Amino acid sequence: MAVSTDYLLTIATWAHELTPAEAEQAARGITEKTVPKGGYLCHRGDRMDSWTGIVSGLLKLSAVSSLGKPVTFSGLAAGGWFGEGTVIKDELRQYDIMALRESRIASLNGATFRRLFETSTGFNRFLVRQLNERLGQFIGMVAHQRMLDSTGQVARNIAWLLNPVLFPAAGNKIEISQEEIGLLAAVSRQATNRCLKLLEEKGYLKVLPDGIRVLDREALMHYGE
DNA sequence: TCATTAAACGCGT
DNA sequence: ACGCGTTTAATGA
Numbered sequence: 001m002a003v004s005t006d007y008l009l010t011i012a013t014w015a016h017e018l019t020p021a022e023a024e025q026a027a028r029g030i031t032e033k034t035v036p037k038g039g040y041l042c043h044r045g046d047r048m049d050s051w052t053g054i055v056s057g058l059l060k061l062s063a064v065s066s067l068g069k070p071v072t073f074s075g076l077a078a079g080g081w082f083g084e085g086t087v088i089k090d091e092l093r094q095y096d097i098m099a100l101r102e103s104r105i106a107s108l109n110g111a112t113f114r115r116l117f118e119t120s121t122g123f124n125r126f127l128v129r130q131l132n133e134r135l136g137q138f139i140g141m142v143a144h145q146r147m148l149d150s151t152g153q154v155a156r157n158i159a160w161l162l163n164p165v166l167f168p169a170a171g172n173k174i175e176i177s178q179e180e181i182g183l184l185a186a187v188s189r190q191a192t193n194r195c196l197k198l199l200e201e202k203g204y205l206k207v208l209p210d211g212i213r214v215l216d217r218e219a220l221m222h223y224g225e
Numbered sequence: 226t227c228a229t230t231a232a233a234c235g236c237g238t
Numbered sequence: 239a240c241g242c243g244t245t246t247a248a249t250g251a
Contacts, residue, residue, distance in 0.1 A: 177241060188230055193242080209238075209241085 003030040003106075011055045011106055013168050014081065017122030029112030034104055041097040041105060048093055049110035053081040056169070057103020058161070058176060060184070061095045072183040075100070075176075077161045079169030084127060087113050101175050133165045144224070152224035153185040154195040158205065158212065159220040175211040199223075 008015045008027040015023050032055065035041055042048050044063055059076040073095065076082060086093055087110050116123040137160060144156065158181065162170050182192035196212065199205050204220050206213040214220065 179241080189242090190230075190244095 001031045002028040003032065011079075011169075012053055012081065013079065014123060014126035017126050018116070018120055019122070022116060022120050022122070026108065026112060026116060029109045030106055031109075032104065032106045034102065035099040037099055037101045039099050041099070042093050043096050044093060046093045048083070049087060049090075050083070050107040051081060051087050051110070051113045052083045052097075053106040053108070054078050054167075054169075055104035055106050057105075058100045058174065059103060060098055060100055060180065062098065062183075063095050072180075072186075075157070075161045075180075075184050077167035077170040077174070080167040081130070084113070088117065100177075100180055130166065133163070137163065137166075148224045150185070150187045150191050151195040151198055153187055154181060154192060155199055155204070155220040155223035157181065157185040158214060159217050162214055162217050172214045172217070173208070173211060174214070177211075181212075 005015075005020075005023050005027045008023060008030060012026075015026060018026060035057070041052065041059065054076055056078050058078070060072055061074045061076060062070055062072040064070050076097075083093075085091065117127070141156070144152065148156065158174065161167065161174055161176075162172060164170075178192050178196060179189050181187075181196070182189045185192065185195075187195065196205070196207050199220070200207050202219070204214070204216045204223070206215060
């Protein structure tokens with residue numbers, strides 16, 4: 001169940017960095033499926049020999065702590081590709097991945113991924129850029145975690161989901177419950193609601209019935225600095 | 226005592 | 239059925 005090269009180009013920014021022959025090869029290694037809201041793509045400890053792309057929708061990455069408390073680590077938005085670590089190192093999946101709403105998911109099989117990884121400079125350019133972007137984001141997260149109040153945490157986590165390098169198809173509306181924002185930002189549901197109202201008053205975002213619309217991503221990104 | 230939280234409840238979509 | 243606001247009871251600063 002492969003996919004046409006033209007279609008691949010619409011769902012994967014990295015495909016634009018490949019030669020036509022490489023892109024064709026990649027398209028042959030792609031499969032797609034729909035995951036319902038609340039459905040799991042994989043659980044911690046699964047072996048999953050493929051690289052995953054989000055065509056549409058929203059995922060969260062979480063695990064269960066040693067004492068049984070579920071911990072959310074990160075959100076993943078449309079246009080994002082992830083999981084290269086487990087494919088390259090042939091590891092087991094480190095986290096649970098759940099769909100926060102119905103999501104369309106593409107998979108590039110491991111053999112094709114490794115072939116591109118070994119031979120395509122364009123593909124490697126993309127991977128390095130993506131890793132670099134993520135690293136920068138995570139460093140920023142650690143640096144600011146010590147300084148920001150809960151509103152800053154909420155603002156940053158929302159801005160992260162709209163990172164144009166990591167999630168180029170995300171748009172500016174996020175269909176996510178306030179409870180899930182709270183889990184992402186490690187802030188209680190009540191506090192999340194207060195923070196969202198505050199950010200709305202400042203005009204950085206709009207709270208919608210089914211999520212939020214971001215009006216000023218830069219302001220959210222740098223809130224509290 | 227005051228603030229914050231999780232859990233329970235109820236309302237509106 | 240779900241998300242959100244509110245209430246309540248517990249926790250801790």
